[in-house]
Amino acid sequence: MEITLTLNNKKITADVPPDTILLDFLRERGCPSVKCGCETSSCGLCTVLLDEKPVLSCSVLAVRTDGRSVTTLEGLQDEAAEFVGFIADQGAEQCGFCNPGYVMNTIALLRENPDPSDDEVRAYLAGNLCRCSGYEGQTRGIRAFLDARRAGKL
Amino acid sequence: MNRELKSVGKGVRKKDAMQLLLGKPAYLDDITPRDCLVVKVLRSPHAHAVISGINTEFAKKVPGIAAVYTWEDVPQKRFTMAGQTYPEPSPYDRLILDRRLRFVGDAVAIVAGEDERAVNRALRLIRVKYEILPPILDFRAALDNETLVHPEEDWHALCEVGADNKRNLCAKGEEQGGDISAVFADCDVVMERTFHTKAVHQAMMETFRTYTEIDHFGRLHVISSTQVVFHVRRILANALDIPKSKIHVEKPRIGGGFGAKQTVVAEVYPAFVTWKTGRAAKMIYTRKECQTAGSPRHEMEVTVKLGADRDGRIRALDVYTLSNTGAYGEHGPTTVGLSGGKSIPLYTGALEAYRFSYDVVYTNVQSSGAYRGYGATQGIFAVESTVSELAENLGVDPVAIRMKNMVREGQIMPAYQNEPASACTLDRCMLRCAESFGWDEKYPVRFTSDGKIRAAGVAMAMQGSGIAGVDVGSASVKLSEDGFYVLRIAAADMGTGCDTILAQMTAECMDCSVDDVAVFGADTDASPYDSGSYASATTYITGRAVEKACIELKEKICTLAAEMLDCPVSELIFEGRQVVRADGSASVSLADIAVKSMCGSDIALEATSSHSSPVSPPPFMAGMAEIELDPETGTVDILNYKAVVDCGTVINPNLARIQTEGGLVQAIGMALTENIQYDDRGRLSENSLLQYRIPTRLETGRLDVEFAPSYEESGPFGAKSIGEIVINTPAPAIAHAIYRATGHWYRELPILPEKIALDLLRDGKGGK
Ligand code: FES
Ligand code: FES
Numbered sequence: 001m002e003i004t005l006t007l008n009n010k011k012i013t014a015d016v017p018p019d020t021i022l023l024d025f026l027r028e029r030g031c032p033s034v035k036c037g038c039e040t041s042s043c044g045l046c047t048v049l050l051d052e053k054p055v056l057s058c059s060v061l062a063v064r065t066d067g068r069s070v071t072t073l074e075g076l077q078d079e080a081a082e083f084v085g086f087i088a089d090q091g092a093e094q095c096g097f098c099n100p101g102y103v104m105n106t107i108a109l110l111r112e113n114p115d116p117s118d119d120e121v122r123a124y125l126a127g128n129l130c131r132c133s134g135y136e137g138q139t140r141g142i143r144a145f146l147d148a149r150r151a152g153k154l
Numbered sequence: 155m156n157r158e159l160k161s162v163g164k165g166v167r168k169k170d171a172m173q174l175l176l177g178k179p180a181y182l183d184d185i186t187p188r189d190c191l192v193v194k195v196l197r198s199p200h201a202h203a204v205i206s207g208i209n210t211e212f213a214k215k216v217p218g219i220a221a222v223y224t225w226e227d228v229p230q231k232r233f234t235m236a237g238q239t240y241p242e243p244s245p246y247d248r249l250i251l252d253r254r255l256r257f258v259g260d261a262v263a264i265v266a267g268e269d270e271r272a273v274n275r276a277l278r279l280i281r282v283k284y285e286i287l288p289p290i291l292d293f294r295a296a297l298d299n300e301t302l303v304h305p306e307e308d309w310h311a312l313c314e315v316g317a318d319n320k321r322n323l324c325a326k327g328e329e330q331g332g333d334i335s336a337v338f339a340d341c342d343v344v345m346e347r348t349f350h351t352k353a354v355h356q357a358m359m360e361t362f363r364t365y366t367e368i369d370h371f372g373r374l375h376v377i378s379s380t381q382v383v384f385h386v387r388r389i390l391a392n393a394l395d396i397p398k399s400k401i402h403v404e405k406p407r408i409g410g411g412f413g414a415k416q417t418v419v420a421e422v423y424p425a426f427v428t429w430k431t432g433r434a435a436k437m438i439y440t441r442k443e444c445q446t447a448g449s450p451r452h453e454m455e456v457t458v459k460l461g462a463d464r465d466g467r468i469r470a471l472d473v474y475t476l477s478n479t480g481a482y483g484e485h486g487p488t489t490v491g492l493s494g495g496k497s498i499p500l501y502t503g504a505l506e507a508y509r510f511s512y513d514v515v516y517t518n519v520q521s522s523g524a525y526r527g528y529g530a531t532q533g534i535f536a537v538e539s540t541v542s543e544l545a546e547n548l549g550v551d552p553v554a555i556r557m558k559n560m561v562r563e564g565q566i567m568p569a570y571q572n573e574p575a576s577a578c579t580l581d582r583c584m585l586r587c588a589e590s591f592g593w594d595e596k597y598p599v600r601f602t603s604d605g606k607i608r609a610a611g612v613a614m615a616m617q618g619s620g621i622a623g624v625d626v627g628s629a630s631v632k633l634s635e636d637g638f639y640v641l642r643i644a645a646a647d648m649g650t651g652c653d654t655i656l657a658q659m660t661a662e663c664m665d666c667s668v669d670d671v672a673v674f675g676a677d678t679d680a681s682p683y684d685s686g687s688y689a690s691a692t693t694y695i696t697g698r699a700v701e702k703a704c705i706e707l708k709e710k711i712c713t714l715a716a717e718m719l720d721c722p723v724s725e726l727i728f729e730g731r732q733v734v735r736a737d738g739s740a741s742v743s744l745a746d747i748a749v750k751s752m753c754g755s756d757i758a759l760e761a762t763s764s765h766s767s768p769v770s771p772p773p774f775m776a777g778m779a780e781i782e783l784d785p786e787t788g789t790v791d792i793l794n795y796k797a798v799v800d801c802g803t804v805i806n807p808n809l810a811r812i813q814t815e816g817g818l819v820q821a822i823g824m825a826l827t828e829n830i831q832y833d834d835r836g837r838l839s840e841n842s843l844l845q846y847r848i849p850t851r852l853e854t855g856r857l858d859v860e861f862a863p864s865y866e867e868s869g870p871f872g873a874k875s876i877g878e879i880v881i882n883t884p885a886p887a888i889a890h891a892i893y894r895a896t897g898h899w900y901r902e903l904p905i906l907p908e909k910i911a912l913d914l915l916r917d918g919k920g921g922k
Contacts, residue, residue, distance in 0.1 A: 032184035033177025035409075037359045038441040042843035045359060073177035080176055088171035091808035094816065095649025096174030097359040097409030103175060122851045129843065131357050132410055132649045134815030135851035137808075 003066035007031075008075025016062045022048070025062035026072055033073035033100040037129065044128035045101040047108075048072045054108040073100045079107055082154070083145040090144070092137025094130070102128035106142060115150065118143055161661040162871045165808035166668050168654045170407065170647075180407035182379050183438060186365035190434035191220050193424045194273045196263040196280055197447065198255035201289035201518040201836025202301070205253050205262065205282060212279040213265065218272030221431055222280065223264040225251040228426065232308055233392035235418040235449075236484040236523070237382035239624050239685050241312035243487040245324060247304050250393055250422050255284070256303055256481035257520050258836045259447035266427040266435055289518035289836050293453060293478035296322045296515035303481060303516035315487035324479045325487035325514040329494075331568040332507025337470040341461030345544060348457045349536035350902040351885075352830040353450040353478065354823075356525050357848050358648075360409020361444045362420035366427070367434035369402065374429055376403045381415045381646045382686030383676045389418045390425050404677040411648035412820070413524030416688045417449040417484050445841045449523025452489045452514075453478040453830075456536035466550040467504045468541065468559045471569075473497065473533065475512040482521035486514045489524065493533030496616050496772070499570035500537070500580075502561035508569045518836055524688060526817065527881045530617055531824070535903065538613040538886035543899055551597075552612050552890065553588050557581065560614065561774075563864065571622070573769050577864035577874065580774035583798040584614060586862055587776040591796035596780050599894050607783045608793070611890025615777070615882035618770035619866075619875035620691035625766060627696030628682035631660060631703045632760040633711060633751065637731065637744035639664060641700070644676035644684035645692040650877055651809035652692045656700050658805060659870055663704030665730025682762045690773070690875030693805060695765055697870030702763035711747055714757045718742050718750055771866045773801040773874045777818070777883030780855075783895040785920050788911030790826055790892060792855030797883065799859070802866040802874035810876050814859045817880025823849045825885040829904050 004013045007029065016025060023046045026034045034057055037043035046057040049071040073080060080103050084093075093099055102125050109116060109124040116124065121142050122135075130138065148154055170180070179185050210222040228250040236244035251261050263280055267273040290296045290303060304319040311317040316326030338344055364378040374396070380386050383403045391398040408415060424435040439448075454477045461470035473494040479486030494510030525531075541559075545552040561567060563578040588594075596610040620627075630642040641660050647653040657671040664671075675681045684696060708728045715733035716723040719740050726733050734741040751759045780794040795818055804810045827847040831839045840846035865872035885903055893899050898913050914920030 027183075028188065032179045035181075035359070037361075038843040040441070040842040040844040043359065077176055081172075084172065084175035087175055088167045089165075089808070091165065091168060091171075091651065091806070091812045093168060093171045093174045094651075094812060095359065095408065095410040096170070097181065097649075099175050100177035103177070126850050126852050129359065129848060129850065131359050131412075131820065131848060132816045133812055134817070134819035134857060135854055136815050136857050137812045139851070 001063050003063055005065045005067065006069035008071055018063055020062040022057040022060040022062045022065060026057060031072040031074050035097055035100055044105065045098055047101040047104040047128065049104065049108060054105050073104055076107055083142065086145040087138060087141030090137040090141045092133045092141050094132035098128065098130040102130065102138065115146060159662060161658040161668050162805055163803065165806055166654065166658060168651050168809065169657060169673060170653065181360060181409050182363045182365060182377060182406050185406055186377055186436060187434060190365065190436050191266040191268065191427060192270050192273050193264065193266045193427050193435050193437040194277060195261045195423055196265065196277050198258060198260040198262050200255060200284055200286050201258050201291065202287040203255045203284040204287065205255065206285045207283035208263065209281040210263065213276035216272050216276040216279065218268035219265065219276045220433060221266045221427060222276060223251065223426065225253045229395040231395050232310065233389060234484060235389060237385035237416040237418060237686060240388060243313045243315050244485060245309065245311040245317050245483040247309050247483050250426055257518050259520055260481060264423050264427060266431065290322065291518060291832055291836050293476065293515055293517045294455065296517050297513060303518060317487065322516045323513065324483040324516055325490060326512065328511035330509035334470055334472055334507040334509045337507040338461045341469055342464040343544065344459065344461045345540060346457065346459040347540050347543065347901060348455060349539060350455050351453065351532045351535060352903060353453040353522055354828045354830060355445060355448060355450045355846060356412035356414040357846065358410025358412055358414055361441060362439040363437065364421045364424050365436045366424040368428060368432050374401045374425060376401065376421065376425060378403060378405060378421050379408050379415055380405050381411045381648060381688055383644055383678050384683060385686060386418055386421055387678045390421060393422045394426060394429050396429065402679050405646055408646060408648040412526045413528065413688060414449055415648065416686065417523040419449055441843060442841050445846060446838050447520055449484060449521060451525040452486065452522040452529065454493060454532040456493055456533055458536045458540040460540050460544060462544055464548065466545065466548050466555045466558055468501050469504060470507045471498050471501060471505060471537065472509045473537065475533065477512060477514040478517055478522065479514050480517055480519045480521040484521050484523045489529035490514050492529030495570065496530035496618065497533035497537040499567040500561055500614060500616055501559045502565050502567045503559040510569065519832060526820065526878050528878065531882050534615050534882045535885040539889050539899065539901065542611065542886065542890040553584060553593055556584055556614055576771055577802055577866040578774055579800040579862045579864045580614060582862040583774055583776040583800050586860060587778050587796050587798040590860065591778040591794065593778060605785065607785060607895040608780065609783065609891045609894035610778060610780045611887040611894060612778045613883040613886035613890065615775045615879055616772040617690055617875065617879035617882065618772055619694035619869065620767055620770050621689050622770040623766065623768055625685045625689060625691045625695050626683060626764050627691065627699040628684045628762060628764040629656065629696060629700040629703045630682045630760060630762040631707050633707065633748050635748050637748050638670045638672065640672045640674060642674045642681050643696060644681035644686065645696045646676050646687040648687065650813065651806060652687060655693060655805045655809065656696060659697050659700045660704060663701055682764065690878045693873050694869045694875050695767060697873060699763050699765040701870050702765060703761045706761035706763060707759065710757055710759055710761060714751060714755060714759065715742050715747055718747065767868060769868060771868060771874050773799065773876060773879045775799045775879050775883055777887050779884060779887040779891050781888065781891045781895065783892065785914050788907035788909065788914065790907065792822055794856050794858065795884065796858045798862050799876065799880065800862050800864050801876040802864055802869050803872035804861050804863055805871065805873050810861065811859045813876050814880040815857045818857055818884055819849050819854045821881045821884035822854060824903055825888045826904050829906065
């Protein structure tokens with residue numbers, strides 16, 4: 001099937017078999033940030049934005065993106081760079097494999113709710129699993145960013 | 155230390171942090187070609203069977219299929235997939251493909267094809283006739299069962315581990331000190347309790363994966379997500395029956411390991427395909443394969459017999475462990491040792507006698523392997539729970555009883571190969587933990603207004619730092635133009651941050667900034683030999699190798715500087731960015747020395763050192779959990795977890811803290827949610843992340859981590875280890891807190907809400 005979509009602000013047209021999963025489609029098209037950690041929509045590693053809303057790309061068919069816009073971390077480097085340094089300062093990136101997924105979801109959160117509480121952060125990111133960090137360092141990093149921004153230090 | 159440290163002890167950012175956080179390509183599937191054969195394995199639907207016939211004709215005819223292999227195609231030489239130093243203690247009991255299938259998920263055939271679609275079709279078209287045999291699914295019934303998991307004559311063990319395949323025995327052993335029977339006879343209190351822990355999974359987010367190709371020298375080039383590149387090389391040579399010189403292994407950035415990737419789980423399949431077909435190949439495990447054919451923790455049943463005085467002095471400990479290695483013996487003989495070896499010595503304080511004995515048995519479930527804690531986790535759950543119960547029975551405060559009995563700095567630990575506790579602040583860890591957690595306020599059971607119960611529990615733990623007399627760590631440090639260094643290692647950063655902390659040590663030694671140190675590794679052709687990243691060895695062992703290499707490199711730099719300044723080396727002082735004459739009359743910059751080494755020089759400004767340690771100094775830790783338990787549902791919420799760790803000098807406080815927090819949360823999962831259930835045909839129900847419930851960020855409670863550093867003389871800058879110990883306290887501390895809340899001791903993990911709710915219902919304390 002031929003589909004046309006906007007991927008990271010670029011219009012592309014592709015011919016895809018109808019059962020192609022968006023996750024595989026994106027990885028094939030130069031978006032290796034999109035990771036796969038499960039087959040049961042349980043891990044959140046594959047989170048991308050579809051028409052600006054976070055979705056699990058493992059659970060979306062590529063053909064469903066026809067006429068829509070898909071954004072991966074490759075397309076949001078500047079927006080991510082604003083806050084991920086604070087996570088690095090906690091050492092919370094650890095193995096890093098889950099990072100793109102929760103960074104994408106954090107971007108979605110901050111667009112929806114620019115000044116969330118720690119519990120709001122935890123609730124929004126609840127579907128993003130991480131096996132390394134114990135999560136608290138990620139929360140501290142996001143908190144440090146929010147505090148710095150609120151204090152006008154950015 | 156007399157000099158102020160500039161890099162060591164600082165929470166510097168991990169060298170690759172920003173790249174990883176921004177999702178740049180770093181992992182195996184990001185950096186290897188997409189255009190290669192896809193490799194998959196047909197897996198056994200039976201727990202125990204022999205292949206009586208297999209027809210691959212239809213499968214081979216599927217368009218795009220390059221190869222289909224069965225047991226008839228592979229070398230008939232047994233090997234082990236355990237990534238251990240040769241000669242491996244794990245028995246040689248594997249073939250790449252075997253005619254006998256030993257668990258649901260065991261490899262029946264290998265299929266390689268141009269794309270996943272073709273391979274999946276071919277997998278469905280392989281016709282197999284199975285002669286189904288009775289499986290051994292209960293590890294308590296394995297020893298001397300008439301069904302044998304490994305009846306084959308060519309099974310063999312390289313080391314004396316007490317293994318006997320004709321008894322389903324993978325290892326057996328006993329050690330003791332003191333007259334255990336006499337001391338028990340003289341004790342006021344003797345308790346015996348049995349505990350059961352299951353084969354929980356590492357569940358690293360990046361599943362097992364390997365890429366293989368033939369390079370332009372005709373060698374097998376393997377890129378694998380592994381903790382142990384050199385062991386992979388040897389194991390593949392054994393499995394494929396080819397010379398090691400034909401194999402080159404490297405690892406990219408690893409997406410988590412926790413010990414799982416200390417076993418060569420995926421590598422043999424694509425390697426075999428590439429060696430046979432000459433074509434590049436890749437195998438990526440699904441999560442289901444990871445769960446059903448991975449290398450989880452060893453299921454153990456640990457029986458603790460404890461003898462004490464009425465005032466709580468613990469005089470005798472007798473630990474017996476029955477360990478389930480599953481279908482193959484990977485890490486079977488060694489993990490079990492830690493269940494006693496890292497639990498009994500915690501009580502060196504007043505201990506007069508001990509015994510530790512074990513059997514490790516084969517069964518028809520997936521093979522176990524190495525998982526953070528490596529047997530210590532299981533043993534500590536058992537011993538710590540027993541000690542807490544003793545305290546509760548005697549009416550002694552559980553913190554006080556530990557203070558009375560714990561190992562103290564300077565003591566010789568008879569149950570730890572008579573090694574001294576050369577650096578130990580366990581007492582400080584415990585006191586600080588109690589103070590900061592608020593033990594006195596949280597220990598009493600409290601009720602909330604909505605009928606929930608709040609309670610607290612405590613535990614302590616130890617681990618090792620590398621394998622004494624076995625592990626080898628190496629580092630190569632090279633000076634390059636502009637005066638920057640390249641550090642080459644074969645330790646594997648799997649998120650632990652070893653690339654960064656070893657660079658911090660290099661920077662400290664060479665008196666430069668961490669940014670002046672580039673890190674490379676791990677690669678069997680280019681890195682110096684290192685046994686790999688496991689057994690909490692990297693900081694302690696490889697770190698020391700870094701120190702040694704730096705000393706040697708400094709001497710070489712000064713030798714060249716002496717030539718340049720035309721003076722004796724003895725008059726020179728290395729000052730980091732320059733080398734100066736002691737009298738201040740002349741100097742030469744490091745950058746100039748580096749340039750000089752590249753023009754008309756015969757001094758290589760590079761040094762390689764190896765290190766091995768005759769001892770394995772234990773890190774220590776105290777942990778306290780506060781829970782809130784809902785008596786209606788049995789749900790346990792962790793409110794607070796406080797941990798105080800003695801890992802010796804903390805090389806990077808940020809990374810050590812996150813290591814600790816991560817280990818605590820894994821252990822909370824093991825204690826409360828991560829279950830393993832096989833049905834009567836040996837099929838695992840928890841075969842996905844939906845069923846296998848690792849903690850989300852809503853289930854961790856508030857974690858509070860602190861350090862109480864000791865100084866270990868034999869470690870780099872006084873460091874010991876941190877990676878594994880952090881997983882050992884939560885299960886016993888949480889089980890203790892649950893006892894406080896319910897009056898029930900749960901001796902099997904995980905402690906599920908339904909167990910608690912049912913017990914409380916029976917007690918008349920539960921729901922409606
Ligand atoms: S890959 Fe796990 S949720 Fe998408
Ligand atoms: S950092 Fe490894 S899974 Fe999150």
